[in-house]
Amino acid sequence: xxxxxxxxxxxxxxxxxxxxxxxxxxxxxxxxxxxxxxxxxxxxxxxxxxxxxxxxxxxxxxxxxxxxxxxxxxxxxxxxxxxxxxxxxxxxxxxxxxxxxxxxxxxxxxxxxxxxxxxxxxxxxxxxxxxxxxxxxxxxxxxxxxxxxxxxxxxxxxxxxxxxxxxxxxxxxxxxxxxxxxxxxxxxxxxxxxxxxxxxxxxxxxxxxxxxxxxxxxxxxxxxxxxxxxxxxxxxxxxxxxxxxxxxxxxxxxxxxxxxxxxxxxxxxxxxxxxxxxxxxxxxxxxxxxxxxxxxxxxxxxxxxxxxxxxxxxxxxxxxxxxxxxxxxxxxxxxxxxxxxxxxxxxxxxxxxxxxxxxxxxx
Numbered sequence: 001x002x003x004x005x006x007x008x009x010x011x012x013x014x015x016x017x018x019x020x021x022x023x024x025x026x027x028x029x030x031x032x033x034x035x036x037x038x039x040x041x042x043x044x045x046x047x048x049x050x051x052x053x054x055x056x057x058x059x060x061x062x063x064x065x066x067x068x069x070x071x072x073x074x075x076x077x078x079x080x081x082x083x084x085x086x087x088x089x090x091x092x093x094x095x096x097x098x099x100x101x102x103x104x105x106x107x108x109x110x111x112x113x114x115x116x117x118x119x120x121x122x123x124x125x126x127x128x129x130x131x132x133x134x135x136x137x138x139x140x141x142x143x144x145x146x147x148x149x150x151x152x153x154x155x156x157x158x159x160x161x162x163x164x165x166x167x168x169x170x171x172x173x174x175x176x177x178x179x180x181x182x183x184x185x186x187x188x189x190x191x192x193x194x195x196x197x198x199x200x201x202x203x204x205x206x207x208x209x210x211x212x213x214x215x216x217x218x219x220x221x222x223x224x225x226x227x228x229x230x231x232x233x234x235x236x237x238x239x240x241x242x243x244x245x246x247x248x249x250x251x252x253x254x255x256x257x258x259x260x261x262x263x264x265x266x267x268x269x270x271x272x273x274x275x276x277x278x279x280x281x282x283x284x285x286x287x288x289x290x291x292x293x294x295x296x297x298x299x300x301x302x303x304x305x306x307x308x309x310x311x312x313x314x315x316x317x318x319x320x321x322x323x324x325x326x327x328x329x330x331x332x333x334x335x336x337x338x339x340x341x342x343x344x345x346x347x348x349x350x351x352x353x354x355x356x357x358x359x360x361x362x363x
Contacts, residue, residue, distance in 0.1 A: 016040040016078045018086065027213055034209075036086045038133050043074045043081070043093065050074075062107035066100035073100075090133040094142065097126045105153055112157040112173060120150050120191035124198035131199075131206035139206075143199035147192055154188045243274075250282065259286040303333045307342055314349060321349045 005013050005020070018036040021029060050067050073096040080089040101122055108116060123146040130138040159173040177184055246262045253260035261279050265272045310331055313319045325346040326332050326339040333339050 012044065013037050013040055016043070016082050018082065018084045030213065031210075032086060035090065035133050036081055036084075039077065039081045039086060039089050039093065042129055042133065043077050046070065046093070046097070047074050062104045062109075065107065066104040069103075070096060070100045073097075087134070094126045094130055094134070098123065098142070098146065102149055105157075112154065112159050114173065114176065117191060120154075120188070121194055123150060123191075124194045127195055128198040128202035131202045136203055136206050136210070139199045139203050143195060146195050150191055150195065151188065239269075247278065250278070259283075299334070300338070303338045307331065307333070307338060307345075310342075311345060314345075321346060321353060 005011075017040045018033060020033055024030055024033070050071055053063065053067065073092060077089045077093045080092065101119060105116060105119055127139060127143045127146055130142045173187070176182065176187055243262075250260045250262060259282055261282055262275045264279075265275050269275075310319070310323060314321055314323060323331060326342050331339075331342050333342070
């Protein structure tokens with residue numbers, strides 16, 4: 001697995017870093033885990049550095065106090081980091097790192113000496129680390145605070161006066177400053193430049209890593225978008241084919257005298273408006289057919305009523321029998337079936353009348 005922790009480094013991450021979630025697809029989640037694991041590595045490296053300067057701690061009380069304070073801080077930082085308080089752990093680690101460096105310089109006895117200049121260089125560490133475990137903007141305040149402290153301490157801290165080995169009240173700082181082609185700033189510019197470039201390199205490292213993550217996320221999003229567009233086109237083609245099939249079935253049913261409505265669609269569906277319009281037209285056709293059917297039924301009833309009235313008149317002898325025979329000047333309906341009924345009645349009446357006449361003549 002890509003996100004599986006292995007080896008001794010993986011064991012250290014499992015012990016001191018936040019656990020990795022199952023879903024690492026989110027950029028924010030990956031950045032959170034990266035910063036937590038970076039905290040673990042930096043804390044381990046800082047602890048190794050404290051072990052490396054143990055002899056300095058034995059020789060200088062201020063260095064020993066700063067080392068002890070930093071060791072306790074590392075334990076707290078790892079505890080917070082494991083509990084998921086990644087940002088709090090990062091702030092605590094960086095701030096205590098700077099405070100311990102400042103404290104070791106301020107508590108140093110005897111004044112400023114050239115031997116303390118490597119301590120100025122150590123301010124580059126929190127400045128370089130800050131954009132990696134906090135944010136790229138964090139490098140600015142850490143760099144400014146570090147440079148300001150170094151310059152103020154270098155300017156106003158009394159110089160140490162060395163005695164022994166042929167030296168009596170010897171000011172090595174003043175001696176170096178007064179060298180030809182040298183100056184007050186020339187002695188400290190290396191340390192200031194180191195802090196500045198540490199911040200710049202830390203910002204570049206954090207930026208390139210963030211840009212790589214963002215580019216990877218953008219590439220993934222573009223690939224997902226392309227896949228989604230392809231699926232959408234395929235689904236749209238299927239929906240359109242189904243829509244055409246529904247229209248064909250609806251018109252086929254309409255030709256058979258039936259009304260078959262289209263399947264309703266969601267309001268977000270692109271075919272929603274077309275389905276609503278076509279269903280409305282089908283309802284209109286159904287309404288027209290219903291009215292025509294009702295009008296046809298009413299017309300048939302009126303024609304039958306007219307035929308029944310005429311039949312009763314013929315039966316009473318009010319009108320001649322030939323009035324039932326459909327034709328010019330006689331009963332004539334717009335429905336051929338009713339005309340057929342009238343013709344049958346006429347023929348029945350004619351046959352009955354003929355039989356009645358023959359019976360009278362016989363008698």
